[in-house]
Amino acid sequence: MASLLEEFEIHPISAPLFSLGGHPVAFTNSALFMMLAIAACTLLMVAAMRPQAVVPGRWQMLAEKIYDTVADMVDSSAGEKARPFFPFIFSIFTFILFCNLFGMLPGSLAVTSHIIVNLAIALTLFVVILITGFVRHGTHFLKLFVPSGVPVIMILPMMIIEFFSFIVRPFSLSIRLFANMLAGHILLQVFAGMVAGLLTAGWLAGLSVLPMLANIAITGFEFFVAFLQAYIYAVLASVYLRDAIEMH
Amino acid sequence: MDDNAMKLLGAGVAMIGSLGAGIGLGLIFSAWISAIARNPAAESKFSKVGFIGFAVTELVLLMCFVISIMILKG
Numbered sequence: 363m364a365s366l367l368e369e370f371e372i373h374p375i376s377a378p379l380f381s382l383g384g385h386p387v388a389f390t391n392s393a394l395f396m397m398l399a400i401a402a403c404t405l406l407m408v409a410a411m412r413p414q415a416v417v418p419g420r421w422q423m424l425a426e427k428i429y430d431t432v433a434d435m436v437d438s439s440a441g442e443k444a445r446p447f448f449p450f451i452f453s454i455f456t457f458i459l460f461c462n463l464f465g466m467l468p469g470s471l472a473v474t475s476h477i478i479v480n481l482a483i484a485l486t487l488f489v490v491i492l493i494t495g496f497v498r499h500g501t502h503f504l505k506l507f508v509p510s511g512v513p514v515i516m517i518l519p520m521m522i523i524e525f526f527s528f529i530v531r532p533f534s535l536s537i538r539l540f541a542n543m544l545a546g547h548i549l550l551q552v553f554a555g556m557v558a559g560l561l562t563a564g565w566l567a568g569l570s571v572l573p574m575l576a577n578i579a580i581t582g583f584e585f586f587v588a589f590l591q592a593y594i595y596a597v598l599a600s601v602y603l604r605d606a607i608e609m610h
Numbered sequence: 611m612d613d614n615a616m617k618l619l620g621a622g623v624a625m626i627g628s629l630g631a632g633i634g635l636g637l638i639f640s641a642w643i644s645a646i647a648r649n650p651a652a653e654s655k656f657s658k659v660g661f662i663g664f665a666v667t668e669l670v671l672l673m674c675f676v677i678s679i680m681i682l683k684g
Contacts, residue, residue, distance in 0.1 A: 367683065439658060534669055541672035544679070594665040597658060 366548055370475050395473050399460035407456075428456065432596060440600035443607050450490065451603070454483060455596040458539065462588035465543060466581070474591075475543035480536030487599050488532050495606035506605060535598055542591050546584045553577040617681060624678040631671035638663045 374388030381387060410421035418426055432452045436444055440451075458474055465472020473479050495503040507524040508517060553573045560570035611619075642660045646653050 435658070537676060538665060538669050538672055541676050542668075545672070545675055590661070594661055597662060598665065601662070 366551055369547065369551070370471065370544070372471070372476070391471050392473055392476065392479075395464050395471050396461065396479075399457060399464050399473065402464070403456040403460045431593075435593070435597055436600050439597055440604045441608055444600065444603055447490075447494075447600075447603055447607075451596055451600050454487070454599060455592055458483070458595055459589060459592035462543065462592060463585070465547070466584060466588060472543045472547060474539050475547060477536055477540040480539045480595075481532065484532035484535045487535075487602070491602055491606040494603070498607065499609065503606070503609070506609060531602060535595060539591050539595055542587060546580075546587055550577060550580055550584065553580060621678045621681045624681060625674050627674040628671045631667055631674070634667040634670070635664065638667055 372390050372392045374386075374390050375394060376389040378386035378388045406421070407425055410425040413419065413422060415422060429452070432455050433448065436448050436451050440447065458480075461473040461479075464470055465475065495506070499505075507521050507528070509520055509524065512520050553576050556573035557570045557577065560573065561567050563569075638660065642656060642663075645656050
């Protein structure tokens, strides 16, 4: 059992650089894969768009497709007025997508399977939402917690419910992403364990091809999940952003 | 029963909640499919709502999973 969570362990890969509050701070494998993800998506966006051809090549097509997907999504779920926030949502989407995809490399660490990474992104998003809301609407922004057309008796309970649902959003966002990545990788390990177990089972060894095939299918599914979870994170981020921009 | 057996049992019991998430996901996808079947022209408009519904329902399942893992490892 102890080995199931082994691939998610963070360990330093350099000597401690400096110490912060008594804790040694070193360059970890988590930081390495985050930097790889940032380098990869920057490279994709900069190098693929370098030709700026009217008829795009394969790489330029890929970059344009990612851009178009996120642009359509921000327009439809956060509204026209959310255009200034498009780079922010786009960065969140590409960073999470590339972290998820780098996690699919054998022997690598899926950075997004650590809740603290997702929570840091989600809290950044909520600071942005709060600042935008208070700058655009002033104290009127607090009306977010009082839905219009509610009977007087129900105002207080509704306020409590709305406030709670607002507070819990960053946590639900980050738990969704982290649990999906964790569950997917554990599933892959469980099926790989079945293959290993059956191979040493004597005359049953031929059956090990079945979990192997299942593992191949699940790997494909995990690539889909990696994209889907990044997409859902970005969709929900822009839906929450709409509250701050337009109120409801 | 010793503590470890209770832990394993508790982790299993915590996953019962995924029953509700399974039913909910089935309802969402059945509604999504029938919406597309009734109005295939508007298929692209359903996808965003469908994915949001999927994500929100799936959260119940993931909470169960996280609690189960926490019982096993915590």
